Amino acid sequence: MSVVTLLYYALVAFISALLVVNLLKSRKWERDVLYVLVLLPFLLRLLRLK
Amino acid sequence: MSGRLLAQKFVVISLGIALLATSGASFYKSRRLKEPVVLGPGVTTVRPLSTWFAPLRGTANDCNVYFLDGRTPGATMLVLGGSHPEEPAGRLVTWILAENAIVQKGRLIVVLSTNRSATTVTRLGGAYPPDFSIPTDFGSRTFRMGDRFTNPLDQWPDPEVYFHYPSGQQLAYVDIRNVNRVWPGRANGTLTEQTAYALMEMIKREKVDIELDLHEAELQYPVISTIVTHQRGQDMATLVSMTLTDSEFKIGTEFSPRTLHGLSHREIGDFSPAVSLLAETPEPFLDATRGITSREQLLTGRDEFVVKAGQHGLLFEKIDEKGWPIAVRVGRHTSTLLQIAETWGEDHPDKLLVISGVPRYKEVIANGVGHYLHDPAKAAGRVVYE
Numbered sequence: 001m002s003v004v005t006l007l008y009y010a011l012v013a014f015i016s017a018l019l020v021v022n023l024l025k026s027r028k029w030e031r032d033v034l035y036v037l038v039l040l041p042f043l044l045r046l047l048r049l050k
Numbered sequence: 051m052s053g054r055l056l057a058q059k060f061v062v063i064s065l066g067i068a069l070l071a072t073s074g075a076s077f078y079k080s081r082r083l084k085e086p087v088v089l090g091p092g093v094t095t096v097r098p099l100s101t102w103f104a105p106l107r108g109t110a111n112d113c114n115v116y117f118l119d120g121r122t123p124g125a126t127m128l129v130l131g132g133s134h135p136e137e138p139a140g141r142l143v144t145w146i147l148a149e150n151a152i153v154q155k156g157r158l159i160v161v162l163s164t165n166r167s168a169t170t171v172t173r174l175g176g177a178y179p180p181d182f183s184i185p186t187d188f189g190s191r192t193f194r195m196g197d198r199f200t201n202p203l204d205q206w207p208d209p210e211v212y213f214h215y216p217s218g219q220q221l222a223y224v225d226i227r228n229v230n231r232v233w234p235g236r237a238n239g240t241l242t243e244q245t246a247y248a249l250m251e252m253i254k255r256e257k258v259d260i261e262l263d264l265h266e267a268e269l270q271y272p273v274i275s276t277i278v279t280h281q282r283g284q285d286m287a288t289l290v291s292m293t294l295t296d297s298e299f300k301i302g303t304e305f306s307p308r309t310l311h312g313l314s315h316r317e318i319g320d321f322s323p324a325v326s327l328l329a330e331t332p333e334p335f336l337d338a339t340r341g342i343t344s345r346e347q348l349l350t351g352r353d354e355f356v357v358k359a360g361q362h363g364l365l366f367e368k369i370d371e372k373g374w375p376i377a378v379r380v381g382r383h384t385s386t387l388l389q390i391a392e393t394w395g396e397d398h399p400d401k402l403l404v405i406s407g408v409p410r411y412k413e414v415i416a417n418g419v420g421h422y423l424h425d426p427a428k429a430a431g432r433v434v435y436e
Binding site (some may be wrong): 004005008023024027029032033036037039040043044047048049050 | 070
């Protein structure tokens, strides 16, 4: 795995963590749904599924 | 956090986990679906592609290479299926060869998954089905749908601009993952370039005389229902298309542009002694104006929206309500392949290629593709997986 790819995965993990933090902080259910939907492709990539 | 808020988080996160699990399971299965190949009586050996280029060993593109040695020496023909796995007719033809063909004179080398990595992913955002099934005499056989490009999980990142090696020609950035834009490959290049390089090594070391790359095309693409040929194969390809048009179905001939690089019909001919050819059949599934991108559309080739495009004169091939069924597309390729072998023999009587056991156009349409796929459950010891 190249350095660029490792950095890419680190970036994906960082953004995923930000989304999770925002998900936990939010108080509106509409925003919760939005955060979960945005988070999904990041997690799928992090898990190397898609 | 109040109890109500906790309940809200629990519900939304549970929903997210359920979506992640179902989509993740689908992608996982799609990437790892095993495709059995029942080795026919003509297969003499199966070797990994890394035999000719060791760095490919253990990668997604270390595909199987099937050798069908004839009883007597003659010409060697290489058939490539799965350069673009989303064009299934080509892959199915190579399956028919591996499971049925017998070579009397000469040698056949068959690759079912030229870009194996591209068989493990579907077009991002394209809503492709993950797989498709072909009905057979014993049930059905399921194949990975695949894409045109190497899976980004296996090759990433794409460059901003892709310069083809060794010509230096600028091509679309995404074509760095398109095996039919990276020929003749590069030993220290990307996975896709290394795959083409390994195949070139095999072509040279195994002294391949004829190479045929099997493809399908959208009806809005002008290079369709044709054989594309390197200049050294022009006479043969023209004679093949004339014979087929006279006896079985209409097919044209296109000459490979000398200054368009990266394609098999150009580079294999330029960088090896082999005559390089590429065959195209119509696949409405690929058309941008298609309707629902479903398994049924893929296999029947029926699509009212593509028909409508045809009524407006936007297509380079005819289509009606009958569509372009998979048996028609596979049959076109099998007849083209067999006709190439016959025509080669007329010019090279001292170096023949005689193949039997492979159905021609009308037989495939009459019996269906699945009739030529065999039951892995009844072939113990003769099954390998793609």
